[in-house]
Amino acid sequence: MNLNQIHNVYFIGVGGIGMSALARYFKNIGKQVAGYDKTPTTLTNELIAEGITIHFDDDIQQIPKDYFVDNTLVIVTPAVPISHAEWNYFTERDYVIKKRAEVLGLITKDTFCFAVAGTHGKTTTSSILGHILYESGLDVTAFLGGIVENYHSNLIGTGKTISVVEADEFDRSFLHLHPDIACVTSMDADHLDIYGDKKAIEESFRAFADKVADKSKMFVPKGLDLDGLTIAINNDATFKAYNIRVQDSSYVFDVQTPSEVIKDIAFRLPGHHNLMNALMALAMAKTYGVETALICKALASFKGVQRRFSYQINTENKVYIDDYAHHPTEINAVHQAVRELYPGKKILAVFQPHLFSRTQDFADDFAQVLSQFDSIILLDIYPAREQPIEGVTSSWLLSKITNTSKQLIAKKDLIEVLVTSEAQVIVTIGAGDIGEMVLSIKKALL
Template sequence: MELKNIHNVYFIGIGGIGMSALARYFKFIGKNVAGYDKTPTHLTDELKAEGINIHFEDNVALIALPYLNKENTLVVVTPAVPKDHLEWNYFLQNEFVVKKRAEVLGIITKGTFCFAVAGTHGKTTTSSILGHILYESGVDVTAFLGGIVENYDSNLIGSGKTVTVAEADEFDRSFLHLHPDIACVTSMDADHLDIYGDTASIEASFREFADKVEDKNHLFKTNGLPIEGVTVGVGTGAFSAVNVRIENGWYVFDAQTPSEVIKDIRFGLPGRHNLTNAMLALAMAKTYGVAGGDIAKALESFKGVRRRFSYQIKKPGLVYIDDYAHHPTEIDAVYQAVTELYPNEKVLAIFQPHLFSRTRDFADGFAKSLSQFENIVLLDIYPARELPIEGVTSQWLLDKIENDNKRLVSKADLLQVVKLTDATVVVTIGAGDIGEMVPDIKKVVDEKV
């Protein structure tokens, strides 16, 4: 089935961050779009407001008639949907064209000049920065993103037809469906061991992705990764941030590239990991041909990604930050940024573990990362697509944390805990439904002044 012959696109799991970007894209190019998701969220509310029909009950009878015509309907499914899903099985049994999100992204980007951003951490921020640079510089681009970019209040940037930016997701080996012309790998830490089994299998999959880029001068990587490519970093590599300083909460730095030094770039996202993300985006844009001055201008105007070190409150003596971190390395990055910016403040970190398998596989890493914070509150594990694993609980994780100021709290009691804390910096961390609680937490923190 060619995209031009598709009139209707039906999404099973439309509320997912990557799925919703595709839904917005198809709606934008004039297709009929509808879908199912398990629960309403802020994102499904936004999609409905944009004219997309969504229901929340797994019931074939709720699917509108146009989407039951298999001749011109594409069904897109997320890997998170269980195998016994009634709607999914209906479409399979009736021989509809059913594709995974990654396959559809591969089809869309195949006929374009494709930038692909891979890595176990930093994909969303790096691809969002890159999409913003290209769009602001006048490139005919569409960027499909795994987060809501503050500048655009969307996970889709642009409406270009010749250049695409895509997050190359390693989950379920999805990134192997892409056809990158320029790519980067931000990191290759162990993750998704429920899919891969071990670190060696993850690294092999990343190498297979990297091999898709024929010209290794168009493949960028951070220092120390076991793949061939151009090294990018802070104080290291062919593209390097040097002379880094902090001025009024901004990073100011010079970007050393093989062809020039771009002086006094201003960048507003905290944390050394975000400087690296910015340099990766800079390296890819510069290699494509964007002028250094245009890159610097775009980096200064980039406002960040929702739930990536996202300031909810930023007042003298009171700060609330929300972050999507769900891996020990990401929590370390949050801690580094918080302590660099607020070295003398009392910090409360609230963490919701994501997936029983990930909590089991990285329990010692989570405990070590969380122990760094002065005060820690744990919520119960967010299961997402998984069933409980015996013995793997937040209490089990809490017992591993070497810190006296720690406690396990139910979601129902969390607001009261936040209300009573004397911390001047509050940080919420996690990839589960803690993101849905942010507005309520913000309200409670705001009332503390």
């Protein structure tokens, strides 16, 4: 399939974070773009403002007439049910229909591709890397799974020769990509509704890693059971960060590379997991040949990603942080960072579990990491693409949490409860629609 011959691109599920980046890309390169999504969000409002036509009813009559032609590409999200009328309309008439991952595969085939895989850290690592390459003047487009604060977008650049993509393990999507330089940030069990067990997900990551034949272009944290150049903090590795200290609310650290020692790198995102993300991006950019001074300058200016340890309020009396964490390992990383920054302060975490299957698979791990916070508020499970599983509820998860200060509340009551809370630090956590509440919570707490 030749993307150059496509005139119209129609998205079913255009408001998804990965889908919307592709919509922006096709709009940027001059295609006519429209789409459907289930509900209006901040992101769909932004896409409409950028000239993309979007409707919110599964209604064939609302599809713009220009799209009922042969040179229309239909891109569909895996979250769309098989009963979806628009999807069935295009399927029955033999339109070219692709998943997002397949389209990224086509784009990466024709570019020099940096691919960032891993169960955690993909979005932040690929955002840092995209920022480094763009700020260094390279002809790059980065497709991201989050809104980067520097650009207020999940798409960086309009380049045609280099691509940066998140290599998503969900549904084995990353096996469609054509990476030239790649990394795997982590390889924990997740998406067990797709894979069944941890062994199957690890085999999938190995299949992805095998796409990079030259292992000097493959990067892994030290200790991960994959071939490639290693990165580590305070441990011997191909790329090693050490002498880490905090100055003016930023990390400052040194890096030993195969060819030099880089001194006094400044990076403002908190948490050792973010230091690993920055080090991974540095290693990939350095290996590609980006100048050290340009890498350091870009790391210092990187402002972070929305919903990735994203400060909403940061005053002497009140701190409010929002984070997308939806896996026990990610929540543990948030806890580590917030404890390091605010020792001795009372920390309240609000968690909206994401998916019934994930809650069921990791209930004990969720309970253990959530119990580390001083107080816990649980919201009901956000179902996304799933139907309920009998017995798997937030009430069941709450019963496993050992923290004595814990409660389950309805989403509509959350702001009222937070306003009366005595916690000095509040963290909202989850990958569901809790993200749509952040602005309202911030306004109420100010």
